Amino acid sequence: MASLGALGRALSHRDAQIFFGASLTSWTGLWVHRIGVTWLAWEMTHSAFWVGMVAFCDLAPAVLFSPIAGAIADRMDRVKLTMLSQTAIGLQACAVAGLLIAGLLSIEVLLVLEVVSGIAASFAQPARQSLMPGLVPRNDLPAAVACNSLCFNVARFLGPAIAGPVVALYGVAPAVLINAAAYFLATASMPFLRVDPAARRGHAPETSILGEAVAGFRYAGNHPGIGPLLLFAAVTSVMMRGVQEVLPPFVERVFQRGADGLAMLTACIGVGALLSGLWVASRGKVEGTTRLAVLAVAGQACATLAFISTGYFPLGLLAGALMGAAGSINGISIQTLVQNAADPGMRGRVLAMWGMITRACPAVGALLLGGAGEAFGLRLPTMVFAILTLGAFVWGWRMLPHMARVLESRAAIRMGEAHHITFGAQAPVAQRRTFRLSAEDVAFIDAEVQAGRYDSGGEVVRAGLAALRAEQAQRPRAAE
Numbered sequence: 001m002a003s004l005g006a007l008g009r010a011l012s013h014r015d016a017q018i019f020f021g022a023s024l025t026s027w028t029g030l031w032v033h034r035i036g037v038t039w040l041a042w043e044m045t046h047s048a049f050w051v052g053m054v055a056f057c058d059l060a061p062a063v064l065f066s067p068i069a070g071a072i073a074d075r076m077d078r079v080k081l082t083m084l085s086q087t088a089i090g091l092q093a094c095a096v097a098g099l100l101i102a103g104l105l106s107i108e109v110l111l112v113l114e115v116v117s118g119i120a121a122s123f124a125q126p127a128r129q130s131l132m133p134g135l136v137p138r139n140d141l142p143a144a145v146a147c148n149s150l151c152f153n154v155a156r157f158l159g160p161a162i163a164g165p166v167v168a169l170y171g172v173a174p175a176v177l178i179n180a181a182a183y184f185l186a187t188a189s190m191p192f193l194r195v196d197p198a199a200r201r202g203h204a205p206e207t208s209i210l211g212e213a214v215a216g217f218r219y220a221g222n223h224p225g226i227g228p229l230l231l232f233a234a235v236t237s238v239m240m241r242g243v244q245e246v247l248p249p250f251v252e253r254v255f256q257r258g259a260d261g262l263a264m265l266t267a268c269i270g271v272g273a274l275l276s277g278l279w280v281a282s283r284g285k286v287e288g289t290t291r292l293a294v295l296a297v298a299g300q301a302c303a304t305l306a307f308i309s310t311g312y313f314p315l316g317l318l319a320g321a322l323m324g325a326a327g328s329i330n331g332i333s334i335q336t337l338v339q340n341a342a343d344p345g346m347r348g349r350v351l352a353m354w355g356m357i358t359r360a361c362p363a364v365g366a367l368l369l370g371g372a373g374e375a376f377g378l379r380l381p382t383m384v385f386a387i388l389t390l391g392a393f394v395w396g397w398r399m400l401p402h403m404a405r406v407l408e409s410r411a412a413i414r415m416g417e418a419h420h421i422t423f424g425a426q427a428p429v430a431q432r433r434t435f436r437l438s439a440e441d442v443a444f445i446d447a448e449v450q451a452g453r454y455d456s457g458g459e460v461v462r463a464g465l466a467a468l469r470a471e472q473a474q475r476p477r478a479a480e
Contacts, residue, residue, distance in 0.1 A: 090187070
């Protein structure tokens with residue numbers, strides 16, 4: 001593990017090994033399921049619109065349920081919430097397979113069941129991701145976030161590699177049952193995790209679930225770094241991620257290939273994402289991460305233009321790998337920044353918003369692209385989306401210095417710790433003395449508070465600043 005640097009340190013912890021092993025297992029099943037049901041929808045309808053609808057029904061529930069799920073994840077046992085939601089996903093897969101075997105599965109029923117899966121996933125995502133800071137030391141958190149994304153992208157390679165031959169030889173039902181088994185196994189591993197209590201459970205209820213969800217939106221919207229970053233991610237995800245959700249029409253209409261071609265293309269996207277994810281994980285630092293997040297969007301748009309401009313399948317595979325690489329860099333970078341900068345008391349809600357973006361925005365993009373593809377063909381709408389993405393990149397590049405200053409600043413990150421330390425006065429005084437802030441750090445935080453930012457809980461922020469000032473005042477005395 002030591003030879004892997006920051007990634008090796010993150011993986012050296014027992015609980016991280018269990019967590020990421022379960023993630024790899026469940027996400028491999030997820031990708032087997034996705035390949036199976038999207039191909040099933042294509043075989044049922046031969047319509048890009050209905051394939052887009054399947055993706056939409058799986059991903060769109062995040063719009064309604066992610067804010068509520070994030071608020072619940074911030075007030076209850078996150079391990080138990082993860083287990084309940086993952087069990088629901090496994091049961092949904094069993095229902096799809098059972099109805100398909102019985103010959104009772106129509107496209108309408110499939111859409112309803114994908115909505116059920118999407119709702120369950122909306123609860124699993126913030127609960128599970130919020131556990132990571134409780135599994136590894138804070139210095140290893142960037143590498144842990146990158147490792148989490150690596151697991152997803154390894155699964156994006158393994159899943160299609162399994163799904164292709166399974167669907168071709170045995171049909172869709174066995175592929176979906178693989179997903180059910182994977183999620184049940186991942187759920188069974190959760191009780192073995194030893195999670196830091198502060199990360200396992202957020203805080204005591206302060207108001208209603210809806211009130212806390214609204215507070216989460218207000219916190220993210222008012223945050224000078226998280227707000228612009230999530231807006232940038234949402235806009236670009238609508239325009240770029242939809243392509244990867246409606247691959248079957250591209251495979252058959254543009255490249256004249258079948259299920260084997262779909263598996264190969266999805267696997268190439270996963271390989272590109274895996275290699276770039278390994279590179280990001282090896283960095284093991286936050287500095288420069290905002291720049292990576294913004295530049296990766298431009299790379300994704302250019303790779304998509306190359307993908308849609310050719311009918312030569314090997315070139316399409318290469319472009320797909322570049323799309324996956326750029327998307328992985330963007331996703332890992334954004335999640336790292338959010339995990340580092342968010343107030344621990346708000347982390348579940350902020351990660352739920354990130355989950356909403358990664359699920360709902362591609363769903364909207366898939367629906368728009370599928371509908372436009374039926375009317376104008378696939379090439380023209382995809383090209384328009386890629387050009388619009390380059391326009392969004394220009395805006396992101398202009399915002400880059402401000403976002404990087406807030407999201408990558410050590411003082412900004414420590415401010416999140418200060419919120420946690422002072423929230424409810426639950427931490428001992430000795431824990432407060434673990435802060436090591438320079439005078440410039442405190443001045444930065446003071447300026448941010450005076451400007452009305454970082455105010456996720458009124459007095460909590462001011463109490464955090466007071467604790468930091470007290471520590472600064474005591475340090476010279478300790479030296480004497």
